[in-house]
Amino acid sequence: MEKKSTSRRDFVRKSLVAAAGISIIPRHVMGGTNFIPPSDQLTKAVIGVGGMGQGHLDYEGTRLLAICDADANHLSSTLQKWEAV
Numbered sequence: 001m002e003k004k005s006t007s008r009r010d011f012v013r014k015s016l017v018a019a020a021g022i023s024i025i026p027r028h029v030m031g032g033t034n035f036i037p038p039s040d041q042l043t044k045a046v047i048g049v050g051g052m053g054q055g056h057l058d059y060e061g062t063r064l065l066a067i068c069d070a071d072a073n074h075l076s077s078t079l080q081k082w083e084a085v
Contacts, residue, residue, distance in 0.1 A: 041062075041063055042061060042062045042063070043062065043063045043064075043065050044056070044059070044062050044063070044064060044065065045064075045065050045066035045067070045068065046064070046066070046067050046068070047068045047069070048068075048069055048070075048074075049067055049069045049074050049075065049078040050069065050071060050074040053069070053074075054078065057078070057082065064082070067079065067082065
């Protein structure tokens with residue numbers, strides 16, 4: 001049984017066809033409905049959640065990644081509130 005080798009031209013042609021096929025498919029088909037790609041999401045981390053820092057937690061259209069505070073009481077109360085949501 002002989003193994004057929006692929007020429008560079010065949011490889012490039014097949015690669016271009018595959019890349020074109022992927023780029024033609026709309027984004028919502030790959031991710032489903034209501035899919036927001038990571039490049040279109042605004043993510044945030046909040047440092048200091050006492051007083052004014054509480055206001056930064058629920059910005060609409062953002063995703064909260066991390067909360068940090070030097071005061072353990074502020075941090076624990078904020079985490080309890082945020083986990084309840």
